[in-house]
Amino acid sequence: MRHARAAIGLILTVWLWVGSAAGLEIEDRRHYPGTGERVLRILSTADLTVFDPFLAAFHRERPDLALDYSVVSSAELHRAIREGAAFDLAISSAMDLQFQLVNDGFAQDYRSAVTETLPGWARWREQIFAFTTEPAVVVISTERFAGLPPPETRQDLIDVLRDHPERFHGAVGTYDVRVSGLGYLFATQEARSTDAYWRLSEVMGRLDPQLYCCSGQMIDDVASGRLALAYNVLGSYAADRLAQDSGGRVRILRMQDFSNVILRTAFIPMAATEREAAGALIDTLLIAGLRESPGDWPLPPLGRASEGSGAGFGPIRLGPALMVYLDPLNRRAFLREWENAMEQR
Amino acid sequence: MTGTGSIGRRLTFLLAGVAALLSVLSWGMVTGLALEAAERTQDNVLAASATTIAETLRSEQGQVQLELPYSAFAMLGAISEDRVFYLVTAGEEMLTGYPDLPVPQLGPPSPGRVVFDTGNYRGAEIRMAMLTRLVLAGAQPVPVTVTVAQTRNGVDAITGELSQLAATLAVAFFLVAVALSFFAARTSLRPLNEIARAVSRRGPSDLRPLRRDAPAELAPLLAALNRLMARLGQSIQRSEDFIAEAAHRVRTPLATVRVQAEIALRSIEDEAQRRRLRQMIRAVDESSRSAEQILDHATVAYRTDDLARDRIDLAELARQTAKALEPTAAMKDIELRLETEPAEVAGDAVLLDSALRNVLDNAIKYSPEDTTVRLTVSTDGGEARMAVSDQGPGLGEGPAEALTERFRRGSNTEGIVGSGLGLTIVDDVLRAHGGRLELGRVKKGEGACVTLVLPLA
Ligand SMILES: Nc1ncnc2c1ncn2[C@@H]1O[C@H](COP(=O)(O)OP(=O)(O)OP(=O)(O)O)[C@@H](O)[C@H]1O
Ligand SMILES: [Mg+2]
Numbered sequence: 001m002r003h004a005r006a007a008i009g010l011i012l013t014v015w016l017w018v019g020s021a022a023g024l025e026i027e028d029r030r031h032y033p034g035t036g037e038r039v040l041r042i043l044s045t046a047d048l049t050v051f052d053p054f055l056a057a058f059h060r061e062r063p064d065l066a067l068d069y070s071v072v073s074s075a076e077l078h079r080a081i082r083e084g085a086a087f088d089l090a091i092s093s094a095m096d097l098q099f100q101l102v103n104d105g106f107a108q109d110y111r112s113a114v115t116e117t118l119p120g121w122a123r124w125r126e127q128i129f130a131f132t133t134e135p136a137v138v139v140i141s142t143e144r145f146a147g148l149p150p151p152e153t154r155q156d157l158i159d160v161l162r163d164h165p166e167r168f169h170g171a172v173g174t175y176d177v178r179v180s181g182l183g184y185l186f187a188t189q190e191a192r193s194t195d196a197y198w199r200l201s202e203v204m205g206r207l208d209p210q211l212y213c214c215s216g217q218m219i220d221d222v223a224s225g226r227l228a229l230a231y232n233v234l235g236s237y238a239a240d241r242l243a244q245d246s247g248g249r250v251r252i253l254r255m256q257d258f259s260n261v262i263l264r265t266a267f268i269p270m271a272a273t274e275r276e277a278a279g280a281l282i283d284t285l286l287i288a289g290l291r292e293s294p295g296d297w298p299l300p301p302l303g304r305a306s307e308g309s310g311a312g313f314g315p316i317r318l319g320p321a322l323m324v325y326l327d328p329l330n331r332r333a334f335l336r337e338w339e340n341a342m343e344q345r
Numbered sequence: 346m347t348g349t350g351s352i353g354r355r356l357t358f359l360l361a362g363v364a365a366l367l368s369v370l371s372w373g374m375v376t377g378l379a380l381e382a383a384e385r386t387q388d389n390v391l392a393a394s395a396t397t398i399a400e401t402l403r404s405e406q407g408q409v410q411l412e413l414p415y416s417a418f419a420m421l422g423a424i425s426e427d428r429v430f431y432l433v434t435a436g437e438e439m440l441t442g443y444p445d446l447p448v449p450q451l452g453p454p455s456p457g458r459v460v461f462d463t464g465n466y467r468g469a470e471i472r473m474a475m476l477t478r479l480v481l482a483g484a485q486p487v488p489v490t491v492t493v494a495q496t497r498n499g500v501d502a503i504t505g506e507l508s509q510l511a512a513t514l515a516v517a518f519f520l521v522a523v524a525l526s527f528f529a530a531r532t533s534l535r536p537l538n539e540i541a542r543a544v545s546r547r548g549p550s551d552l553r554p555l556r557r558d559a560p561a562e563l564a565p566l567l568a569a570l571n572r573l574m575a576r577l578g579q580s581i582q583r584s585e586d587f588i589a590e591a592a593h594r595v596r597t598p599l600a601t602v603r604v605q606a607e608i609a610l611r612s613i614e615d616e617a618q619r620r621r622l623r624q625m626i627r628a629v630d631e632s633s634r635s636a637e638q639i640l641d642h643a644t645v646a647y648r649t650d651d652l653a654r655d656r657i658d659l660a661e662l663a664r665q666t667a668k669a670l671e672p673t674a675a676m677k678d679i680e681l682r683l684e685t686e687p688a689e690v691a692g693d694a695v696l697l698d699s700a701l702r703n704v705l706d707n708a709i710k711y712s713p714e715d716t717t718v719r720l721t722v723s724t725d726g727g728e729a730r731m732a733v734s735d736q737g738p739g740l741g742e743g744p745a746e747a748l749t750e751r752f753r754r755g756s757n758t759e760g761i762v763g764s765g766l767g768l769t770i771v772d773d774v775l776r777a778h779g780g781r782l783e784l785g786r787v788k789k790g791e792g793a794c795v796t797l798v799l800p801l802a
Contacts, residue, residue: 103428105467125426125498192415319422320429327413329441 024080027071032059034066040277041068043077044091045182046264047216050236050298051091058284065277073213074181081106081269088272089281093134093234093264094181096188096322102128103323107267108275114283117290122263122302124318129282130263131289132299133315136186137235138253139219144171144228145251153257154196157231161203168207171228173218176211177338186232186260188325188334189316194258201341204231209342223250234262236299261315264299353530360526361519368515368522372508379507383500384472390424391474392459395493398433399478402491407483409435417493425499430466432492435482440489448492449475456488469496536560540567551651552578585647592640599633630762638766641699645770649777653693656802659729660685660722662694666701667720670709678715681705685722688729691802692778700774703767704733704795710761711793712737728780729801734794745784775799 028048032055044051048071055067070087072080074094081090081101092098101107107127115129122130138157140150144167151157161168175183190197210227212218218230235252266285268278289302316322324330397417403410411433421429432442449462460475473494479486536559543555554571603626610622667681674681690697708718716736723730738757740748747753749772752765772782780799786792 103430105428105469125428317422319419321415321419321422323429324413324415324418327441329411330413333412 024070024085025072025076027073029068029070030055032056032067032069034059034062034064036064036066038064038274038277039066039068040089040274040281041070041087042089042091042281043070043072043080043085043087044089045072045074045077045093046091046299047071053296053298054285054288057288058281061284062277062280065274075179078181081271084271085269086271086273087269088274088278089266090269091264091266091285092181093262094185095262095265095316095318096185096326097181098128098265098267099124099318099320099322100326101269102267103320106270108270108272110268110275110279110282112279112283114286114290118286119302121315121318122289128265128267128318129286130265130302130315130318131282131285132236132264133261133302134264134300135235135254136190136232136260136262138255139222139230139233140251140253141222141225141228142249142251143225150251150253152253152255154194154200154255155257157255158196158200158203161200161207165207168228170208170210171226172204172207172231173210173212173221173227173229174204174231175218176213178335179211179213182215182234182262183232184325184331185262185316187338189260190232190258191334193260196257198337198341200231201338205342211342219250225249232260263302263315263318265318353534356530356533357523357527360529361523364519364522364526368519371518372511372515375511375514376504376508379511380500380504383503386424387472387495387497387500388461388474390420391461391472391493391495392476394418394421395459395474395476395491398431398493399476399489399491402478402480402489404480404482409440409480409482409487409489411440411489413441421493421495425495425502427496427499428467428469430471430494433489435480435489436487442492446492446494447471447473448490449473463497464494466494471496472500533560536563540570544570552581588640588643592636595636596633599629599636603629603633627762631764634762635764635766638764638770642766642770642773645696645699645773645777648693648696649773652696652777654691655694657690657692657694657697659688659690659697659731659799662697663701663720663722663731666698666705670702670705673706674709674718677709677712679709679712680717682717682719683721684719686724688722688724689802690729690778690799692799696774696777697799700771700797701731701733703771704797707767707795708733708735708737708793710763711735711757724801727801729799731797731799732794733796734792736792738793739786739791740784740793748784749782771795771797 030048030052042055048069051069055069059065059067074092074097077090077092078094078097078101081087082104090098090101102124109126110129111126115123115126118129138151148160148164149156151160161172175186177184177187187197210221212221212230215234218227218233221227222230235254266282268275268282272278288297288299291297291301292303325334394417397414397420398411401412401414413431418429421427430443430446432444432446432448433440443466445466447464447466449460449464456477456479458476462473462475464471464473471494473492475490475492477488477490480489481487540555540557540559540563543557552574554574555567557567559567606622606626606629610619610626613619613622663683663685667683671681705718705720712718712735718733718735721730721732721734723732741755741757743756748755749768751769753769754763754765768782768784775782775797778799780797783796783798785794785796
């Protein structure tokens with residue numbers, strides 16, 4: 001059943017590069033045709049493999065609506081909405097960028113029976129709504145870690161990397177925070193929360209780290225053995241499944257001293273025209289997010305992190321403090337420091 | 346009673362009006378204070394945020410450097426879900442923030458002092474806090490201005506919530522106040538109602554002063570009432586005295602005239618003059634009888650106002666009254682036959698005696714000589730009956746009830762002295778005792794039967 005649906009989804013994938021928003025760099029796009037005239041245009045940072053089940057579920061509920069799903073980077077999404085691109089829903093895991101858009105007035109109010117049931121920390125101003133909590137994790141290759149204890153804290157990690165420079169040289173991967181919005185969010189929040197971050201960055205910098213734009217590629221490289229360790233990967237069900245598929249060659253670790261948890265959020269942009277349909281999709285996403293058990297969905301629900309599973313760190317707070325590191329001066333200062341730590345050859 | 350309405354209602358309305366006014370006032374005050382407090386809280390947090398930012402300002406190689414501290418925005422996020430904007434300028438040059446953010450335009454900026462203002466930005470009302478600090482960049486100090494602004498939804502939400510709470514409380518306060526005012530009005534009017542009840546409970550001739558504790562406000566009313574009753578009592582006393590005096594004054598000279606006329610009659614031989622004298626004596630008798638009956642009637646009218654309720658055995662009463670009239674009957678050789686059984690009634694013995702005497706007097710007066718007058722006292726189903734029957738001419742053809750009218754005499758009274766007040770007195774007495782007068786005849790053309798009916802005690 002699942003495969004059949006995926007196949008239909010693939011067949012239905014339509015590549016339309018016709019000029020929507022000027023020069024929008026779309027990474028992937030899929031069109032779900034509807035029985036009616038209306039088209040719900042969604043701009044998202046989530047890969048189709050992760051998001052197709054959500055869209056398919058919504059499409060079953062509302063077959064009258066055609067769905068047009070475009071995957072872009074979080075920076076692209078931020079730029080497109082800021083420029084007033086015509087989308088009905090913006091979904092991204094880069095909380096800080098999402099929040100800034102809402103703060104600056106690029107979002108519309110939405111209120112429904114479902115949004116009312118959402119806990120306070122998972123929404124802001126009836127405008128932005130979180131429907132997943134996803135932790136930052138460390139992915140290691142069991143082969144390349146053979147004989148070493150899996151690190152549980154950053155201090156463990158620092159010790160392991162420092163003690164075996166030959167083993168890990170060129171085999172440590174992490175986000176390029178200059179390119180990846182999510183990587184920047186992880187890095188800044190971690191730098192704020194634990195002083196081990198900079199020490200770890202120093203150690204990684206000496207090992208000629210590989211820098212990535214996206215989680216998927218990093219996990220692939222760990223699976224293939226090119227990387228021994230990927231630091232600060234967005235741990236979602238996709239990563240879980242990948243770990244299983246790899247037949248034990250990949251392991252996902254959650255740091256016990258501190259671990260970032262982000263909220264994937266959605267809002268209706270000011271330029272949206274299909275407000276009702278966008279609201280309905282938000283409701284569907286929130287119902288999935290509020291579910292009690294993990295279930296079959298590819299993304300974790302809201303509940304798990306908020307109850308303080310694992311080390312007991314709540315998700316990053318939706319609030320104006322998120323905008324601090326987006327300030328150009330702060331960003332410049334942070335990147336300078338990061339580059340100093342990461343690029344020391 | 347009409348026109349001025351009820352004091353209780355007026356008092357209740359007045360107090361309720363005051364309560365309503367106070368409710369609205371207190372609601373307005375709480376709302377105002379809530380707004381003030383919420384605004385002040387926001388101002389304080391904005392000022393703290395701007396100060397925190399300004400404290401990170403430093404100069405590096407002649408350049409003003411700034412690092413937005415995390416706490417500056419975290420504290421803004423902690424109090425409400427309000428949108429945050431900021432702007433930092435060094436001299437004329439913008440360092441960071443929202444370039445089009447309006448800044449407070451209140452006089453020249455004085456370093457170190459936080460200035461507040463309200464404005465509009467991106468379609469929302471905002472509150473701004475601005476702080477200027479001098480930073481030594483290169484050779485001379487540059488004024489660096491930090492402005493932090495926030496929308497005001499939080500203030501509105503808090504104020505709205507408190508205002509609604511205050512409104513609910515004000516309505517509750519008002520309702521309680523209305524209930525209490527109603528209660529207060531009733532309580533304060535209770536003494537007045539009690540006095541009214543005490544006055545109306547009294548008999549018409551009970552003119553004793555009211556002796557009860559009254560609130561100070563009612564004391565003058567009570568005193569006036571007592572004075573009025575005292576004056577009324579005196580005035581009634583005077584007219585009683587006057588009637589007694591008048592009767593006495595009329596009767597005494599009439600008696601003298603009658604005696605003189607009798608003496609004259611005996612000494613005069615001339616038949617024409619003797620007839621004239623007899624007529625004179627008759628007229629004097631009529632006048633005397635009238636004076637007597639008027640006096641009796643007045644007494645009845647007075648005594649029935651406040652009727653005594655003594656227990657009286659009618660059999661005993663009948664015996665005494667009959668005994669008193671025995672001599673009169675004997676003069677006409679009339680036999681008074683008494684048949685009684687005990688019958689107790691509640692009433693005024695003087696009045697009942699007066700009534701029975703009038704009826705017996707009639708029977709004797711209108712009966713021919715050498716006949717019998719029967720007086721029977723009996724009871725019959727809750728009623729006592731005193732029946733007087735004679736063998737006289739009867740009550741005549743006309744409606745018997747008309748004979749109870751004042752000064753009404755029958756057609757059969759040729760030559761018999763009377764005033765026509767007798768049956769009026771009887772009727773008044775019986776009515777006052779809750780009884781009635783029955784006028785009938787023994788047999789057609791044969792005697793009258795007059796019955797006094799009274800409720801048994
Ligand atoms: N027993 C009676 N027999 C015949 N007529 C009577 C009898 N009693 C009353 N009447 C008639 O009724 C009339 C009214 O009686 P009432 O006693 O009122 O007046 P009065 O006897 O004429 O005067 P007063 O009683 O004042 O001296 C009498 O004038 C008389 O005509
Ligand atoms: Mg008479």
